[in-house]
Amino acid sequence: MPERTAAGGSPSATGTLSALDRQHVWHPYAAMPGTSDPLVVESASGVRLRLAEPAYGRRELVDGMSSWWSAIHGYRHPVLDEAARDQLGRVSHVMFGGLTHEPAVRLAARLAEVSPGELEHVFLCDSGSVSVEVAVKMCLQYWRSLGRPEKRRLMTWRGGYHGDTWQPMSVCDPEGGMHHLWSGALPVQVFADAPPAGFAAEPDEEYVAHLHKMVEQHAHELAAVIVEPVVQGAGGMRFHSPGYVRALREACDAHGVLLVLDEIATGFGRTGELFAAQHAGVTPDVMCVGKALTGGYVSMAATLCTPRVASGIARGSVPVLAHGPTFMGNPLASAIAGASLELLLSQDWQAEVRRVGEGLRAGLAAAAGLPGVREVSVLGAIGVVRLDHEVDIGAATRAAVSAGVWLRPFRDMVYAMPPYVTDDADVARIAAAMCAAAREG
Ligand SMILES: *Cc1c(COP(=O)(O)O)cnc(C)c1O
DSSP, X not given: OOOOBOTTSSBOHHHHHHHHHHHHOOOTTOOSSOSXXXXXXXEEEBTEEEEEEEETTEEEEEESSHHHHTOTTOBSOHHHHHHHHHHHTTOSOOOOSSOOOHHHHHHHHHHHHHSSTTOOEEEEESSHHHHHHHHHHHHHHHHHHTTOTTOOEEEEETTXXXXXXXXXXXXXXXXXXXXXXXTTTSOOOEEEOOOXXXXXXXXXXXXXXXXXXXXXXXXXXXXXXXXXXXEEOTXXXXXXXXXXXXXXXXXXXXXXXXXXXXXXXXXXXXXXSSSTHHHHTOOOSXXXXXXXXXXTSSOOEEEEEOHHHHHXXXXXXXXXXXXXXXXXXXXXHHHHHHHHHHHHHTTTHHHHHHHHHHHHHHHHGGGGGSTTEEEEEEETTEEEEEESSOOOHHHHHHHHHHTTEEOOOBTTEEEEOOOTTOOHHHHHHHHHHHHHHHHHO
């Protein structure tokens, strides 16, 4: 195995780390042993990642990814650091069975308050995927409790992403989610066509009719419809009309099916509303949040539901929700999440999201004319450059890093969702790096 050597000729600390990483550490969607050399991050603050060793001439990178939608306030924010330190001085974890604590109680109450409609009950869990598992369990158990156990399938639309554990995988886009690999093993769900693209586009009436028909046809076996409202994230970064979310709400109401909105990527302001459902003026029966919940500090997610769902479950022969992760309601995560939410709401976050979006739009105008670029789209603080070919991830990453920016292109796109605190100069730098990545990738 070739080892990078420092100037002195002995293997550098970074070279040793990289060798151990390749040998022992599994990375997302990666082979083992590793086939690429991830950049080693030494520290981060504000919107800058500091590398242990320069890569393509850069030691510091402006973060265009918010660590997968999560670090909305940037890194080492003094308010969040303080919340973490303060909670460490009390207790970092204690079991949630039979015990409770202020950080979790306050967080749940605040989430109930700021979420749309009457989503009042909050299940705190470890990660986004688990929150989707919990949402599915809530819905299936609701119908079981009402004496309708046959209502246990899920409907979604193509192009979605809901996580990597079993139930979430079953409602991911069948192609992107590699369902062929799992045929016979994954639960078989009901798939509507992907929503027509374009946030501002008038809802396509034929497509709305298609959604209604699919819900009606399968209502007898459907526990719930689950979708990402307005933005399909990791399934392909596509924006659609809030009208389709409204259409699903209407169809679900008309045919006795629950509606789950997965706001794990879109929640906490990313699309320009606190929750993307608010673009549609819709309240789901169940809602999942995660990613930005703790400002990107530690893993935590939540599943919220209405009193109707909770009381339905309570009517069953088993009146309890049979779920209870070991680290449920983790005090440290709850304290940081509470602080992150207050930090967000204490400022004019909508203006910041708009400003970042405008900066991306201005900077990405140059990408629209590039050869190989199919489409440029911006919504909230999300920018997407879609190519007419599969991105060469190595070449695109090299181009972005050389321009001083961290991006993680995938499939046929180069995209960014910067922290909301990114200043105008850094937003411009991110957009320029996206153009460079689109050109080289
Ligand atoms: C990331 C994501 C998930 C999964 O969350 P994890 O914390 O990675 O398990 C689920 N749904 C959506 C929409 C996501 O973006």
